[in-house]
Amino acid sequence: MIKKAVEYIKIPKKLFYGIVITVVLLLALWSLKPEFTPVDLGEVKTGVFHRLVVDEGMTYFLDRQTVSAPADGITPKLSLEVGDVVKKGQVLFSFLWDNDFKMKSDLDGYILKIYEKDRRHVPRGTPILEIGNPDSIEIQSKLLSEEVVDVKVGQKVIVKNWGKPQDLEAEVTRIEPTAVEEVSALGVKEQRVKVHMKITSDEKLWKGLGDGFRVEVSIVVNEIENAKLLPVGALMSADGKPAIFVFRDKKLHLTPVEIGFQNRNYAQLKTDLPEGTKIVLYPGSNLSESTKVKPR
Amino acid sequence: MVMKKFSLLNLKLIRELSHLKLQVFSIAMVVGIGVAVLFGFTSTEESLRKSRDDFYKSAQFSDLFLRIKKAPLHAVHGLESIEGVTGVETRLEYDALLSVPDYIEPAVGHIISIPDGKQPTMNQIFLKKGRLPSALSEEEIIITEGFFKAHKFELGDIFHASLNGRKRQLKIVGVGVSPEHIFSLQPGSPLPDDFHYTVIWMNESALAASFDMRSSFNSAVLKIKPDLLVEGLIAKINQQMDRFGGVGALGRDKQTSHVYVREELKQLRVQAFSIPIVFFLVAAFILNVVISRMVRSQRGEIATLKALGFFNAEISAFYYKVAFVIIGLGSLFGLMLGAWIGSSMIELYGDFYHFPTLSYSFSIKHFFIAMGVSFLTASIGVYSSLRGIFKLSPAEAMRPPVPHMFHKGLLEGSGWVSALSTRSKMIFRGVTNFPLKALMTGLGLCFSIVILVSGLFWQDCMDFLLLAQYSFVQKETGTIRMTHALSPNSVHEVRRLPGVIEAEAYRNAGVKVRHLNQEKHSVIKGLPQNPRLTGFVNRDLVELAPPTQGIFVSEILANQLKVGEGDILEVEFLEGRKPVISLKVERILEGLMNVEILTSRKILAQILKTDDLVDQILFRSFSDSTLLYTRLKQMPNVLSVSYRDSALKFFQENSARFILVFAAILSIFAGAIGFGVAFNSMRVTLSERDWELATLQILGFTVPEVFRILLGEVIFLLILFIPFGWVLGYLNAKWLLSIMSMDSFQIPFIIDVGTYFWASVILVISTAISAWVIYRLIAQSDLVATLKSRG
Amino acid sequence: MSILMKAKGLTKTYQMGEVPVYALRDVDIEIKKGEFLVFLGHSGSGKTTLLNILGGLDSATEGSLLFEETDMSELSDRQLTQFRRKNIGFIFQMYNLIPRLTARENVNLVTEISDDPMDSLEALRQVGLYERANHFPSQMSGGEQQRVAIARAIAKQPRMLFCDEPTGALDVKTGILVLDAIQKVNKTLGTTTIVISHNVSIAEMADRVVHLKDGRIERIDVNERQKTAQELEW
Numbered sequence A: 001m002i003k004k005a006v007e008y009i010k011i012p013k014k015l016f017y018g019i020v021i022t023v024v025l026l027l028a029l030w031s032l033k034p035e036f037t038p039v040d041l042g043e044v045k046t047g048v049f050h051r052l053v054v055d056e057g058m059t060y061f062l063d064r065q066t067v068s069a070p071a072d073g074i075t076p077k078l079s080l081e082v083g084d085v086v087k088k089g090q091v092l093f094s095f096l097w098d099n100d101f102k103m104k105s106d107l108d109g110y111i112l113k114i115y116e117k118d119r120r121h122v123p124r125g126t127p128i129l130e131i132g133n134p135d136s137i138e139i140q141s142k143l144l145s146e147e148v149v150d151v152k153v154g155q156k157v158i159v160k161n162w163g164k165p166q167d168l169e170a171e172v173t174r175i176e177p178t179a180v181e182e183v184s185a186l187g188v189k190e191q192r193v194k195v196h197m198k199i200t201s202d203e204k205l206w207k208g209l210g211d212g213f214r215v216e217v218s219i220v221v222n223e224i225e226n227a228k229l230l231p232v233g234a235l236m237s238a239d240g241k242p243a244i245f246v247f248r249d250k251k252l253h254l255t256p257v258e259i260g261f262q263n264r265n266y267a268q269l270k271t272d273l274p275e276g277t278k279i280v281l282y283p284g285s286n287l288s289e290s291t292k293v294k295p296r
Numbered sequence B: 001m002v003m004k005k006f007s008l009l010n011l012k013l014i015r016e017l018s019h020l021k022l023q024v025f026s027i028a029m030v031v032g033i034g035v036a037v038l039f040g041f042t043s044t045e046e047s048l049r050k051s052r053d054d055f056y057k058s059a060q061f062s063d064l065f066l067r068i069k070k071a072p073l074h075a076v077h078g079l080e081s082i083e084g085v086t087g088v089e090t091r092l093e094y095d096a097l098l099s100v101p102d103y104i105e106p107a108v109g110h111i112i113s114i115p116d117g118k119q120p121t122m123n124q125i126f127l128k129k130g131r132l133p134s135a136l137s138e139e140e141i142i143i144t145e146g147f148f149k150a151h152k153f154e155l156g157d158i159f160h161a162s163l164n165g166r167k168r169q170l171k172i173v174g175v176g177v178s179p180e181h182i183f184s185l186q187p188g189s190p191l192p193d194d195f196h197y198t199v200i201w202m203n204e205s206a207l208a209a210s211f212d213m214r215s216s217f218n219s220a221v222l223k224i225k226p227d228l229l230v231e232g233l234i235a236k237i238n239q240q241m242d243r244f245g246g247v248g249a250l251g252r253d254k255q256t257s258h259v260y261v262r263e264e265l266k267q268l269r270v271q272a273f274s275i276p277i278v279f280f281l282v283a284a285f286i287l288n289v290v291i292s293r294m295v296r297s298q299r300g301e302i303a304t305l306k307a308l309g310f311f312n313a314e315i316s317a318f319y320y321k322v323a324f325v326i327i328g329l330g331s332l333f334g335l336m337l338g339a340w341i342g343s344s345m346i347e348l349y350g351d352f353y354h355f356p357t358l359s360y361s362f363s364i365k366h367f368f369i370a371m372g373v374s375f376l377t378a379s380i381g382v383y384s385s386l387r388g389i390f391k392l393s394p395a396e397a398m399r400p401p402v403p404h405m406f407h408k409g410l411l412e413g414s415g416w417v418s419a420l421s422t423r424s425k426m427i428f429r430g431v432t433n434f435p436l437k438a439l440m441t442g443l444g445l446c447f448s449i450v451i452l453v454s455g456l457f458w459q460d461c462m463d464f465l466l467l468a469q470y471s472f473v474q475k476e477t478g479t480i481r482m483t484h485a486l487s488p489n490s491v492h493e494v495r496r497l498p499g500v501i502e503a504e505a506y507r508n509a510g511v512k513v514r515h516l517n518q519e520k521h522s523v524i525k526g527l528p529q530n531p532r533l534t535g536f537v538n539r540d541l542v543e544l545a546p547p548t549q550g551i552f553v554s555e556i557l558a559n560q561l562k563v564g565e566g567d568i569l570e571v572e573f574l575e576g577r578k579p580v581i582s583l584k585v586e587r588i589l590e591g592l593m594n595v596e597i598l599t600s601r602k603i604l605a606q607i608l609k610t611d612d613l614v615d616q617i618l619f620r621s622f623s624d625s626t627l628l629y630t631r632l633k634q635m636p637n638v639l640s641v642s643y644r645d646s647a648l649k650f651f652q653e654n655s656a657r658f659i660l661v662f663a664a665i666l667s668i669f670a671g672a673i674g675f676g677v678a679f680n681s682m683r684v685t686l687s688e689r690d691w692e693l694a695t696l697q698i699l700g701f702t703v704p705e706v707f708r709i710l711l712g713e714v715i716f717l718l719i720l721f722i723p724f725g726w727v728l729g730y731l732n733a734k735w736l737l738s739i740m741s742m743d744s745f746q747i748p749f750i751i752d753v754g755t756y757f758w759a760s761v762i763l764v765i766s767t768a769i770s771a772w773v774i775y776r777l778i779a780q781s782d783l784v785a786t787l788k789s790r791g
Numbered sequence C: 001m002s003i004l005m006k007a008k009g010l011t012k013t014y015q016m017g018e019v020p021v022y023a024l025r026d027v028d029i030e031i032k033k034g035e036f037l038v039f040l041g042h043s044g045s046g047k048t049t050l051l052n053i054l055g056g057l058d059s060a061t062e063g064s065l066l067f068e069e070t071d072m073s074e075l076s077d078r079q080l081t082q083f084r085r086k087n088i089g090f091i092f093q094m095y096n097l098i099p100r101l102t103a104r105e106n107v108n109l110v111t112e113i114s115d116d117p118m119d120s121l122e123a124l125r126q127v128g129l130y131e132r133a134n135h136f137p138s139q140m141s142g143g144e145q146q147r148v149a150i151a152r153a154i155a156k157q158p159r160m161l162f163c164d165e166p167t168g169a170l171d172v173k174t175g176i177l178v179l180d181a182i183q184k185v186n187k188t189l190g191t192t193t194i195v196i197s198h199n200v201s202i203a204e205m206a207d208r209v210v211h212l213k214d215g216r217i218e219r220i221d222v223n224e225r226q227k228t229a230q231e232l233e234w
Helices: A002-008 A013-032 B002-019 B021-058 B075-080 B145-150 B204-211 B230-244 B256-297 B299-308 B312-350 B364-391 B394-398 B422-432 B435-473 B489-496 B555-561 B601-608 B626-633 B644-688 B690-698 B703-739 B753-780 B783-790 C047-054 C077-087 C103-111 C120-126 C142-155 C172-189 C200-205
Strands: A037-043 A045-061 A064-068 A073-075 A091-096 A100-104 A109-114 A120-122 A127-132 A137-144 A156-160 A168-183 A189-199 A214-231 A236-238 A241-248 A251-256 A259-262 A266-269 A278-281 A293-295 B064-072 B085-091 B093-099 B107-114 B126-130 B140-143 B158-163 B166-177 B197-203 B216-224 B248-251 B478-486 B500-515 B518-527 B551-554 B568-573 B580-589 B597-600 B614-621 B638-643 C003-016 C019-032 C036-040 C062-067 C088-091 C160-164 C192-197 C208-213 C216-222
Touching: A013 B753, A037 B435, A045 A259, A045 A266, A045 B489, A091 A127, A137 A168, A137 A214, A156 A189, A189 A214, A214 A259, A214 A278, B002 B021, B002 B312, B021 B256, B021 B312, B021 B364, B021 B644, B064 B230, B075 B085, B075 B216, B075 B230, B085 B107, B093 B216, B093 B626, B107 B158, B107 B204, B107 B638, B145 B166, B145 B197, B158 B204, B166 B197, B197 B204, B216 B230, B230 B248, B256 B299, B256 B312, B256 B364, B256 B435, B256 B644, B256 B703, B312 B364, B312 B644, B422 B435, B422 B703, B422 C103, B435 B644, B435 B703, B435 B753, B478 B489, B489 B500, B489 B614, B500 B555, B500 B601, B518 B555, B518 B601, B551 B555, B555 B580, B597 B601, B626 B638, B638 B644, B644 B690, B644 B703, B644 B753, B690 B703, B703 B753, C003 C047, C019 C047, C019 C192, C019 C216, C036 C047, C036 C200, C047 C160, C047 C192, C077 C088, C088 C142, C103 C120, C103 C142, C120 C142, C120 C172, C142 C172, C160 C172, C172 C192, C172 C200, C192 C200
Parallel strands: A037 A293, B093 B638, B107 B197, B140 B166, B518 B597, B551 B580, C036 C192, C036 C208, C088 C160, C160 C192
Antiparallel strands: A037 A278, A045 A137, A045 A214, A064 A127, A073 A091, A073 A120, A091 A100, A109 A127, A137 A189, A156 A168, A156 A214, A168 A189, A214 A266, A236 A241, A241 A251, A241 A278, A259 A266, B064 B216, B064 B248, B085 B216, B093 B107, B093 B158, B126 B166, B140 B197, B158 B166, B478 B614, B478 B638, B500 B518, B500 B568, B500 B614, B551 B597, B568 B580, C003 C019, C003 C062, C208 C216
16 A cells, blocks of 8 residues: 555656755864864853962061070070970979079960980070961062062962962061072062061961961052953953953954953952953963864 | 687787777776775885884884882882893983073973983984084083974073073074874874974983983883783882872873874875775676676677587686686786885875885785785676576577566556656666676665765864864863963963953872773862863864862763763872772763763862862963963963864864865765776676667667666666765764774764765766766767678 | 668678678668568678677668668767667677566666666567566576567567677577567557577568678568468478
8 A cells, every 4th residue: 555655756856956965065064163162161250350469478477586595504405395385484494504494485476496306415595496476477478579569468368388278368568678698499689678567367367377287368559449440361462562352143253452460369350341241261372363163 | 720729719808998998997997996095105104104113113112011109219120120121221201391582472382301412212302413422511402393393493592491480592403203202292182283382302411401400300101021911010010100190101002102103004094905905896796797798798708619529618618718817907907006105195294204214115925915806706796697608508508599578667556657658667677687686786876975075074073073162172272281270260260361351270180990890090170169271072062061079081081991971980180198089980971082970179188188289271262462472371280271173173284184084085086986896887887788879769769768768777776875875984984983983082973064065066977977988978979880790 | 561671782791801802782772661571691601790880889881871860871880889878779699687686676677778668568568578588597498588578679679679690599499489579560560570590490570681692782572472470481
């Protein structure tokens, strides 16, 4: 029965070839379809731009006492250990001179460093141990003289990499007037100015912080309200000038941009681009306006 | 009488061949290509190998390489006294930042010392230009060819290097290569970058003075007795020299240049055999079809010869001769083509591998191998066609053959076949009634696709590899390496440099990792918190989170160590206090171009019991950052700067030409197969059914209509076998990839749809060309004469 | 009866090296509609050549040939093919069926390119082979194959039927069957029929018998009475 029906629907040769050609053409179109390069997208945001001065800082117990040899004499074998708690007025040890000289602590705190642990004959002035008061903790940072000009007392500081994941807050308390010459990590001579900061976060959060701990400080030297924020990962250059790839209408648009200040995460966007504009982050070297892209 | 018999047959031979001109040509072409590839590739491989072996020998390539921090010169006696060591040479090896005039970006020089004014005893320098530095000179140097050409230097030109913090002027007096640097690759970069990297050979005294190593050495090369187990010696050497720091002794199998050259030769060898097989198979198929036809049509003559007293062997000899003449012609053509292929490839290799002399040579052995293989396959084709005839008695053979009993083919039970036009039914049954011929023709056609897919897919893999690596794994503009591990403050310094957009610091530590009985040298890379310039992707380019607790191990290394996620690796650090610690493998990275172990910087600092130090900074910057590079060049603790895009661009520019030529040639080869198979199939059908086709013309069918029936069979086969070709091509490509696994890359298996399409297009075009030739033949045929020959 | 074809002065020469060979010399003939012609002559007499030229399979070196009003010498190869397709049915000594098509399909081959064909089954019925419609040539006897060829020839309802030695490969009984079929076609469908034979007895079926010798028409006989195929004997 089916055979009879099919007999009537003779497939003319033209149709047969037509089908074949259509299949081939479809395949051609599909293979020539432009390959979409995956990209990561970010967005232009509006918000507060924090202009920062970032550098390494170190914790320091301001209230400290270095107990040194009062005269030429003999230090005893100390039973004290670093970290031991001492109280103001507590006798630490006896220094052997003409007679036993009782060395006392001037403050409450704990032992930071011990220089002479064993019995030894030392000249006058030799440091024996150091005590520090953790309540007097501050953060000190040696900033580049070029950067310190923007730092003012009272500015907010964000403290990172101090040991726990959450950041701490601090405040600039004092800026020293003189710069000191130092050699940078990469071997270059620099002029640096010491800046002091006080931790303002709740004490409970930073209980573990000791003396001489390395931290990273970001001093907020300026807060620009209603700034256009451009994720720093979007920046690249075209003809030596800063530019970004804007992703609009499924296409890439190479847009030169004017930027102001930059911090670790954002650049201050001076070119007028609407909030929410999608931009390509970390564009690969093969990207151009003609590349077809799709968000990853 | 015997003489007469033979010369008669030879005359027949020549006449037969000239009658089949086009078919002879197309078969010879296919054979020729197979021979050409086999010959060309094997001779290229041999030439390269010979060049390498000659160079290794004449330049005294060392067997072992030792890098240490600093050892006194007299420590060499200890090494010499080790049983099995036949020679030791000490030297100084340093990396330095180079400042090239008129070139913004700093380059890196790998400096090796030579005995003042003289060739070293091992790893000698072959001078391509110029001379050795004079004995007393402090500034004369030899550099590598790639760097010399890239910067268009001339002998006598000057540039500067930052040696141990001090800027020194260097003068180029020679251009050379040593067996250690046939392939010149900057460590840390997966691709060579001739603009930013060179090897520098310099007088030992001058180098020692700069680094205060006058009576010390930090590098040594050793030669050992042949056939000695390297591991044992290495252990003994390390025992002696471990206290001087460093990673320990390494054999040639860890020497970068040696490994790259070895892998390249391996690739050539594999391709030399895997590609021609297809061509020889196709040639055998076609020969079978053609000779079978010839034998069938001469059935009566063969029977007569047998009746007259000719032996089977004598008659077969004729047909073998036909096949051999065709093969011979093809092989001759193939040899010439192969020699051209070989010499062209050698020239292309010269761009990447800087052998002292790269000359193309071949031995007659290759020729015989190629010929032997092709003759063998042809013989199989001929033999199978003759068997049928010889089985019959002469009387039987003299009778006309029983006409083929046509039957409705398979699938005719279903209704759609009867719905076809009658002419379409002719096409359909022409194929289904001769399944063997159809199969051979179809397979031959799909081999054309297999060849192209298996040859071109490498490019698809490379494209993906490069896309992934340079867009998603490496996001930096450049990498700064410091002379030693420094305070993490250094990253702030880099951030402040003019033109820098962002920067991140990393820390690297050399380690030995062990799992079960496997031990490997590797590097652990410590990542900053929230790394932005290094990405972790899998093969689908999905981003993965960085390691937090344990370590990530890249796939290649994990396979070598036979370790999986959750396993424990024993890690021995080769610096500082050399702690040994067990670390859990958090994840295996489908690493593409990297062989490494990743963890966080914090964990590294904890293990090594040091501050959170860093020795590598990745940065992103605006281009044309002249100021940036000027400043970098002035920093004493900056050891080297490398650039992500430069190496990529250099590679792409140099390989683009190669790839295009290769793709074009391969397409022509595949087209040759397509043409050969389609043409011969149609030609044979034409001669077998000439009267049938003449009848159609008499019945009133036009030439195009008759031709379409002939063409229809081939098109039917194309439609069936093209997809099969895709599948075969896919499988073949997969197999090829698996036998060419490399130590340093993990090539992802990707075949772009466009590759399949291009392969199909080439096949269709070559079939169309053969169809056009056949059409011309039909149009010229005299149908009245054809009918007369039958009637 | 009206004239279907008119040939005047037809000559066909071949060059065999230096020597010209005359296959036909100065042949004049008129073919009437619906008549049954038999061309008689020994091999080499030119009968096949004449048939080929009349049927458009070959062209004359000299002379004119008119089919109704059309001058055939003016036609190109493609036009001749078109002419054959529409107007002429051919039957050969060696049947010339397509071996990979069934009887019915062999007939369909031709009906699919005709403007006004007969139903293929009907054509087969006309030659008495309706039951064998789905059989392949290899499954049929010589006579049956030739009758399929006739069915194929008539299925397109041609103006003329040309038969070149239709019974040459068959025995007497089968030959008569075939000739009977041809005669029936001529009588019932009115198809102008030309049969070539070297067998004199067959001539008794014809309206007119054309005797050829050495490329010329020797004489044309008119049969007063046409014998039926069954009445023939040889």
